[in-house]
Amino acid sequence: xxxxxxxxxxxxxxxxxxxxxxxxxxxxxxxxxxxxxxxxxxxxxxxxxxxxxxxxxxxxxxxxxxxxxxxxxxxxxxxxxxxxxxxxxxxxxxxxxxxxxxxxxxxxxxxxxxxxxxxxxxxxxxxxxxxxxxxxxxxxxxxxxxxxxxxxxxxxxxxxxxxxxxxxxxxxxxxxxxxxxxxxxxxxxxxxxxxxxxxxxxxxxxxxxxxxxxxxxxxxxxxxxxxxxxxxxxxxxxxxxxxxxxxxxxxxxxxxxxxxxxxxxxxxxxxxxxxxxxxxxxx
Ligand SMILES: [Mg+2]
Numbered sequence: 471x472x473x474x475x476x477x478x479x480x481x482x483x484x485x486x487x488x489x490x491x492x493x494x495x496x497x498x499x500x501x502x503x504x505x506x507x508x509x510x511x512x513x514x515x516x517x518x519x520x521x522x523x524x525x526x527x528x529x530x531x532x533x534x535x536x537x538x539x540x541x542x543x544x545x546x547x548x549x550x551x552x553x554x555x556x557x558x559x560x561x562x563x564x565x566x567x568x569x570x571x572x573x574x575x576x577x578x579x580x581x582x583x584x585x586x587x588x589x590x591x592x593x594x595x596x597x598x599x600x601x602x603x604x605x606x607x608x609x610x611x612x613x614x615x616x617x618x619x620x621x622x623x624x625x626x627x628x629x630x631x632x633x634x635x636x637x638x639x640x641x642x643x644x645x646x647x648x649x650x651x652x653x654x655x656x657x658x659x660x661x662x663x664x665x666x667x668x669x670x671x672x673x674x675x676x677x678x679x680x681x682x683x684x685x686x687x688x689x690x691x692x693x694x695x696x697x698x699x700x701x702x703x704x705x706x707x708x709x710x711x712x713x714x715x716x717x718x719x720x721x722x723x724x725x726x727x728x729x730x731x732x733x734x735x736x737x738x739x740x741x742x743x744x745x746x747x748x749x750x751x752x753x
Contacts, residue, residue, distance in 0.1 A: 474517050479688050481749040482553060483513045487719045488752060489549035491742040493565040494733045500566060500574060503729040504620060505546035507651050507714040510691045511618065512550040519695040521613060526556055526583035534613045535602055537587055539595020540620035540649065541575040542731070548572050551584035552753070559753040593626025595619060596646055600636050603644040603707075614699060618647045622654025625663045630675075636707040637676030644707040645698045646677075650685070651716045653727040668711060678708040685714035719746055 474482075486509050494500035516522070520534040527533075538547050545565065552559040557571070564570035571580035575590030587598050599617035606613060619629065636644055648668070656662050665671075672679045678701050682694035691712070698708045716730065717723030720742040723734075734742060 476689050476692065479510075479513055479517055479692070481747075482517055483509045483688065483719075484746045485748065485750040485752075486513060486546060486549045486553065487746040488743055488748060489553075489559075489562055490545040491720065491734055491739055491746075492752065493545045493548070493562055495736075495739040496563065497566040498733045500545055500733060501542045501731045502545065502720075502734070503653075503716040503723060503727070503731070504540065504543040504649060504651070506720060506723065507686065507716045507718050508543055508546050508618065508649055508712075509719065510686050510688050511647065511649075511712060511714075512546050514688065514691045514695055515616060516550050516554045518692055519699070520616065522554075528578075528586060530586070530602070531609065532611055532613060535586065535615050537595050537599045537602070537615070537617040538576065538589055539599075539617055540592065540623050541589030541595075543620075543649075544572075544574060544576050547576065548582075551582075553750065554584070556584035557582060562753045592620070592623045593628040596629055596632040596636075599644060599646065600632055600639075600641060603636070603641045604639065606643055607639075607641065612643070614643050614645060614702070616645050616647065618649060620654065621648055621650050621652065621659050621665060621668075622662070624648065624665055624668075625659075633672065633675045633677070640705045641707045642702045642705050645695075646707065646709045648709060648711050649714055650711045651714045653716045653730070655727065655730045657727055672709045672711075676706060678704070678706045680708060680710045682710055682712045685712040686718040721745060 523533045571582040577588040603615040684690040723729040
């Protein structure tokens with residue numbers, strides 16, 4: 471610690487939350503719930519924990535890399551990338567518009583700096599991250615690979631094939647993060663398809679497992695991510711169970727799966743903006 475004070479990171483998070491609701495409102499489409507829930511995580515990664523190089527190089531040699539597997543939470547990803555300087559923040563105004571580089575789900579086709587994979591089809595990001603982690607090992611590159619998955623996404627079978635592979639190959643440069651909000655598009659994960667003892671499952675597959683109990687508390691998230699980095703070198707990949715709240719930071723969206731993929735109307739936007747101060751300037 472630290473490149474940024476916790477206060478500065480919280481100021482950035484407030485702006486990112488404004489960006490998220492404004493983007494989704496402007497096109498009346500998109501996914502605010504998971505985006506708001508993962509705001510502290512993405513801000514912590516890009517503004518504090520990841521060792522990044524200036525500019526964007528798709529090979530990512532000698533720098534920490536992040537892969538978003540649950541691509542539908544693109545609003546938070548685009549906002550953080552823009553605010554980090556990968557592209558002009560004004561481009562956020564084109565979210566989900568025809569010919570925009572800022573599409574509903576990230577793809578490499580648009581050539582948007584910061585985007586390393588297409589995602590949206592769930593279950594694939596961990597496998598991609600493993601490939602990148604293995605490449606770093608082979609190249610004696612000691613930087614880290616981060617990947618974020620939704621908890622509902624863990625219902626995809628490919629996740630568990632990948633979960634088996636990483637410990638066998640001693641990928642201790644890999645940090646997987648589960649957005650453990652207990653909710654998915656159709657309802658609580660416990661009702662749709664229960665994840666059961668999630669810590670026990672990952673441990674049984676040979677992973678270090680870290681819980682971040684307060685996934686919307688900046689200091690807790692920063693501490694947890696640094697702790698995950700410290701665990702490297704023990705031959706095991708690490709998974710973080712990040713306990714978040716869907717819709718966090720906007721009172722009428724918090725704690726409900728109903729805002730997974732719904733846009734706010736004009737009055738709701740005004741209310742959401744009233745709850746999150748403009749710290750860096752709206753795009
Ligand atoms: Mg979820």
